[in-house]
Amino acid sequence: MNDIQTPQSKTKTALSRWLGLALALFLAAGCSSEARDITAFYSNNCAACHGINLQGGTAPSLLTNVWTQGADDVSIARAISEGNPTKGMPAWKEALTAAEIRAMVVLLREKIAKAQSETNAVAKPIDGEVVTSAEHKFRFKTVTENLDHPWSIAFLPDGRMLVTELPGRLRIVEQGKLLTNAVSGTPKVRAQGQGGLMDVAVHPDYATNGWVYLSYAHGATVDGKEVSMTAIVRGRIKDNQWTDEQTVFRAAQDSYLSTGFHYGCRLVFDDRGHLFFSIGDRGIKEHAQDLTLPNGKIHRVSDDGRIPSDNPFVGYSNAMSSIWTYGNRNPQGLVRHPQTGELWETEHGPRGGDELNLILRGRNYGWPVITFGMDYNGTPITALTAKEGMEQPLIHWTPSIAVCGMDFYFGNEFPRWEGNLFVTALAQQELRRVLLDGQRVVKQEVLFKNIGRVRDVCTGPDGLIYLALNRPNRIIRLEPVK
Ligand code: HEC
Known part of the structure; x- marks a missing residue:
């Protein structure tokens, strides 16, 4: 033998x-x-x-x-x-x-x-097509198409849908119809690279105070150079006009940068009058570990922009008092679990190492000291994927899917999806259903793929799931098919 x-x-x-x-x-x-x-x-x-x-x-x-x-x-x-x-x-x-x-x-x-x-064959539905997934059959239905780079979706209590367009317009969809004119008077944005008008969020007490929040790339000229940084305003919408504007967050001008990358910026409220928001590292990775700078962080302010006295870095001489967590690369998903109140986040890794994180007060999420990814050009960043004093993601996606907006589903139309986390992806152009057991990811299902870059997901008051897509630009929704 x-x-x-x-x-x-x-x-x-x-x-x-x-x-x-x-x-x-x-x-x-x-x-x-x-x-x-x-x-x-x-x-x-x-x-x-x-x-x-x-x-x-x-x-x-x-x-x-x-x-x-x-x-x-x-x-x-x-x-x-x-x-x-x-x-x-x-x-x-x-x-x-x-x-x-x-x-x-x-x-x-x-x-x-x-x-x-x-x-692996994954559904690539066209408008009106019925998709059969593990738990539910649904129809993939276009709501509106005449949009330029829709970035975020939010609903007003009366059912109207607000949509931001990255180049700088806020749009309203009323009873399934996109209003022809954008809301006038919204802040001038620096639309450059990944920056522009980004998130829109509705105050939890909107019914009494009418506040709507916008995050955007705010431009400035410093030493003759065009620079920008993520800023936040609130205002009210009256007769399709943006009024009563107030600044909620604006960073010191010496922190503004000329890069066009990684602005964040999602907005989310808790039930105690706080606003959380994310700012990406702007492509300068070391900044994420520097507590004097706004980028590469998740911040927390009061709904009017004041700093809550129990923020983790209040009283530190070398830290911005609005910082809630740091070491975050480019968080483009931020959502509060409606039952537990936990703050969940997704952030883009470099090449590999997209993360799903549970966001905890004052913690360091490690970028760029630890990461599961490598550089875009194929060179390594570090061998370290974990380190004492730095948080581990709940899961990481390697290779990257270019993870973006997310939402927990607690609507009435898809009962077997209750409590699932829906995660969008730009590069992989997909919607993922993530099954959880508490904070543990049990299973993932790609519901469809290759339908355009999926930028945001939001459950409507009607219990349907709405998605903002880029290239081609449109809002679609998932409707149950019995
Ligand atoms: C001379 C041929 C040869 C080259 C060159 C080679 N491999 Fe392998 N590799 C093998 C063989 C044979 C095995 C199976 C060994 C065994 O049975 O344990 C193997 C096994 C592996 C395994 C383990 C697979 C398992 O089942 O656990 C990995 C991972 C791997 N190779 C990666 C690489 C990488 C990365 C490189 C280049 C840096 C490389 N190999 C270069 C021959 C090669």
Whole structure:
């Protein structure tokens, strides 16, 4: 029984060849700490054995869902680092840093997800189509299309829908009809990159006070440079006009930045008169750990903008007193659980490492010291995914789905979805239903995909689920089909 030569010796030759190449590459890299693109490293060092798309070759396919060394990230990282030389898998710990091995795991996850998405059929409904999902059948129905980059949806108690458009308009949909004119007199926004008019939220006591809140990129010119920062106002809508405007949050002007990235900014109220809002890191990751700066944080203010005296950093000389949490990369989902009152957040990771977090007073969510993602150009950010004193996400999506707005469902039209968390995704263009057991994610279902970038989700007072989509721009809703 020694007919093992063929595959074994083949692997061995490949092994010694590749070990030699890996060593040469390692030496070529020398002591320089220059970041390497892990995608290229995979193509040059792994693909010959595992195939460029992980489909296998002289080495096993990595798409089978069978992991002899363990299926979790840590086991896969160990399998790469230590290898299994007697079986023909080289050890890569000399050739790759721990951070590069972490990035390699992200890359493998991306390649696996891509292969799976080609075999798994997920609904791609067109207007009016009926989709059958695990718990409910629903119709995918367009509400209105004549919008420019709809960003957020909120409902007034009378059933009218407010929609923000990123370029700077606030629109009203009344009984399913989009009013022709935008609300006039809303603040001038700096529409640049990912910034513009962002969230709209209705005060919990709207019936008595009429306040509507808007978050937007507020522009300024500092030293001749065009800069901006997320700002918040409230006002009232009377006869399609924005009136009584008051500033709720505006950062110091020396914190304004010229980048067009990561503004946040979701708004959410608790039941004690506080307003929470998120500001992304604006593409400067170190800022997320700097408590003197507004970006990369979740803030809490009173509904009129004053700082609550029990905010975590009140009285600190080197911190903004509005900060509630920090180390948040780009939070574009923020929602209060209607039963527990907990604050839940989603934030975009870089490439990999999109997060679902439970937001707790004063905590550090770690960006960019810890992350499950790597940089967009394929270079690693860090090997660290956890650290003492920093929060872990409830789950992370690696590869990234570009997680955006979310909402808990407690409407009347989809009883078997009660208490589920609905999560939107831009890049993956999907709506996910997340099943929870308390704070534990039990299961996820992608309800549909590839229908445009899904930006926001909001349960209407009618119990239907409304979505804001970009490219193509439209509001759609899910209607139950019995
Ligand atoms: C010389 C061929 C060869 C090269 C080059 C190679 N591998 Fe492997 N790899 C193998 C073989 C053979 C196995 C199966 C080993 C075993 O049975 O335990 C393996 C196993 C693995 C596993 C574990 C799979 C499991 O089931 O747990 C991972 C992960 C992996 N390789 C990743 C990589 C990565 C990443 C690279 C490039 C940095 C790489 N490999 C380069 C041959 C190779």
